[in-house]
Amino acid sequence: MSWKYDVVVVGAGIAGPIVARNVARAGFSVLLIDKKWAIGTPKQCAEGISIKVFEKYDIPYDKRFINREIYGAKLYSPSGYELEMRYKDVSGVILERKVFDKMLAYYAAKAGADVLARTEALDVIRKDGKVVGIKAKHEDEPVEIYADVIVAADGVESTIARKAGINTYAPPHEFDSSYEYEMLIEGFDPDLIHLWFGNEIAPRGYVWVFPKDEDRANVGIGINSDNPQTAKYYLDKWLKENNIPAKKLLEINVGVVPVGGFVKELVKDNVLVVGDAARQVNPMHGGGMAEAMEAGTIASKWIVKALEEENLSLLQNYTKEWWETDGKRLEKVLKVRRVTEKLTDEDLDLFIQILSGADAEKIAGGDYGEVIKALLKHPKVLLSSRRIKLLKELL
Amino acid sequence: MPEKIKIVVNEDRCYLCGGCAGVCPTLAIEVHSSGWEFLQDKCISCKICVNACPVGALSAEPLEVKA
Numbered sequence: 001m002s003w004k005y006d007v008v009v010v011g012a013g014i015a016g017p018i019v020a021r022n023v024a025r026a027g028f029s030v031l032l033i034d035k036k037w038a039i040g041t042p043k044q045c046a047e048g049i050s051i052k053v054f055e056k057y058d059i060p061y062d063k064r065f066i067n068r069e070i071y072g073a074k075l076y077s078p079s080g081y082e083l084e085m086r087y088k089d090v091s092g093v094i095l096e097r098k099v100f101d102k103m104l105a106y107y108a109a110k111a112g113a114d115v116l117a118r119t120e121a122l123d124v125i126r127k128d129g130k131v132v133g134i135k136a137k138h139e140d141e142p143v144e145i146y147a148d149v150i151v152a153a154d155g156v157e158s159t160i161a162r163k164a165g166i167n168t169y170a171p172p173h174e175f176d177s178s179y180e181y182e183m184l185i186e187g188f189d190p191d192l193i194h195l196w197f198g199n200e201i202a203p204r205g206y207v208w209v210f211p212k213d214e215d216r217a218n219v220g221i222g223i224n225s226d227n228p229q230t231a232k233y234y235l236d237k238w239l240k241e242n243n244i245p246a247k248k249l250l251e252i253n254v255g256v257v258p259v260g261g262f263v264k265e266l267v268k269d270n271v272l273v274v275g276d277a278a279r280q281v282n283p284m285h286g287g288g289m290a291e292a293m294e295a296g297t298i299a300s301k302w303i304v305k306a307l308e309e310e311n312l313s314l315l316q317n318y319t320k321e322w323w324e325t326d327g328k329r330l331e332k333v334l335k336v337r338r339v340t341e342k343l344t345d346e347d348l349d350l351f352i353q354i355l356s357g358a359d360a361e362k363i364a365g366g367d368y369g370e371v372i373k374a375l376l377k378h379p380k381v382l383l384s385s386r387r388i389k390l391l392k393e394l395l
Numbered sequence: 396m397p398e399k400i401k402i403v404v405n406e407d408r409c410y411l412c413g414g415c416a417g418v419c420p421t422l423a424i425e426v427h428s429s430g431w432e433f434l435q436d437k438c439i440s441c442k443i444c445v446n447a448c449p450v451g452a453l454s455a456e457p458l459e460v461k462a
């Protein structure tokens with residue numbers, strides 16, 4: 001079998017369907033493929049996302065994929081100091097990604113894209129050295145998909161971009177290994193997300209409880225992927241130490257998340273890379289859905305322009321625009337991650353203790369400068385030149 | 396040169412999450428919807444995948460060299 005489209009998009013997670021929808025809306029022919037036989041399943045996610053994305057990326061606020069509205073976050077230090085940031089209004093939601101990803105693909109299909117589940121991209125097709133399509137397999141049937149523009153939105157694996165010659169390599173320290181139970185759990189305010197920090201609890205990362213119901217949550221962990229211990233080891237240890245029974249497990253979710261190593265050249269000729277495949281994830285908390293939407297939006301804008309003006313060199317503007325906007329922001333977040341990585345458990349205890357006593361409103365408002373200022377005022381910080389140096393690096 | 400190895404998967408532990416394929420510098424692992432695949436000729440024996448697997452489903456075994 002052989003098909004021809006203006007654009008082929010590999011991967012129907014978050015970035016892929018956004019690109020496919022936007023390109024289809026502009027009237028071009030698009031095929032969106034995913035190797036999963038049910039788009040969205042299994043999930044590899046804690047499902048937390050900011051409330052802002054719905055309006056920003058034109059996604060319906062559909063209760064079918066919103067489990068719960070969230071009003072803030074609670075942070076816990078290694079010895080148990082707490083910092084609560086609660087807002088009056090809904091700040092985020094916990095999605096049902098199995099439904100969400102499928103609905104994003106549905107919106108793409110409604111806009112005119114073709115969508116094919118259980119269709120795995122195996123390689124790129126080259127002609128005279130140029131990538132002209134994707135070699136794929138639908139069920140057991142080989143298919144050749146020819147397209148003017150190829151979008152690699154294939155998640156952390158990032159094989160298609162690499163086969164097309166885009167360098168998406170990142171060293172192992174720039175990934176998190178994650179393990180999660182969707183389980184019944186009690187005793188945590190279900191209106192907040194809960195995060196635990198500590199070098200013994202979750203090296204480099206954190207343990208999370210993201211409530212989907214009053215008594216049901218995604219309970220997971222992320223740790224540096226070059227850690228010799230597994231993420232599963234640390235999560236099971238944390239549950240045990242906190243006497244939380246892990247006896248009502250509805251799902252087990254596993255994944256590796258890029259937390260740095262943003263791809264420099266996002267475009268090679270007519271091939272673009274977006275989302276986890278381009279390592280476009282917030283390196284501080286490992287959230288990548290909003291970032292995938294943003295990158296998908298910028299990429300689709302330039303794909304449409306390039307096709308309209310029949311000038312594929314315009315695709316390069318995606319690299320430029322992403323790096324001038326979200327790339328710049330994420331580089332700053334990466335710097336913060338590199339500093340927070342050096343914090344000892346005593347530092348974490350002290351900082352969370354200080355902040356819980358500081359101007360709560362400003363801190364909840366996310367006034368970053370105010371947070372650092374509050375920390376720098378404290379005598380225990382002032383007496384430590386190492387702590388001052390760390391905090392100054394953050395300013 | 397590190398010792399030449401082959402990577403072996405414990406299929407009962409593996410979730411086909413794709414993480415090992417993502418961190419492998421040389422595309423020596425492919426995760427298909429139907430299974431996990433190791434491509435010996437591409438592997439550079441760095442063991443990055445072994446540490447990265449969130450559930451410890453991978454192990455490195457010495458590669459038997461035929462005399």
Ligand SMILES: Cc1cc2nc3c(=O)[nH]c(=O)nc-3n(C[C@H](O)[C@H](O)[C@H](O)COP(=O)(O)OP(=O)(O)OC[C@H]3O[C@@H](n4cnc5c(N)ncnc54)[C@H](O)[C@@H]3O)c2cc1C
Pocket residue numbers: 010011012013014015016033034035036040044045046047048049119120121122153154155156157159178179180220253254255256257274275276277281286287288289290292
């Ligand atoms: C445990 C865990 C918790 C997380 N929690 C959050 C969170 O709470 N909030 C948040 O914002 N982010 C979170 N993330 C990160 C988030 O899941 C990703 O950043 C996001 O899904 C990236 O979207 P994407 O479209 O780039 O890739 P994906 O969503 O991974 O989609 C890629 C798709 O490509 C398909 N694919 C791969 N290879 C091929 C191929 N060869 N052929 C065809 N199809 C292919 C895959 O099947 C998949 O459906 C979490 C990640 C993990 C692992």
Ligand code: SF4
Pocket residue numbers: 254404408409410411412413414415416426431447448449450451452453
């Ligand atoms: S990282 Fe582990 S669980 Fe995921 S596909 Fe590789 S071996 Fe399987």
Ligand code: SF4
Pocket residue numbers: 402418419420421422423424437438439440441442443444445
């Ligand atoms: S040892 Fe290194 S090269 Fe070999 S499969 Fe694992 S990550 Fe890839």
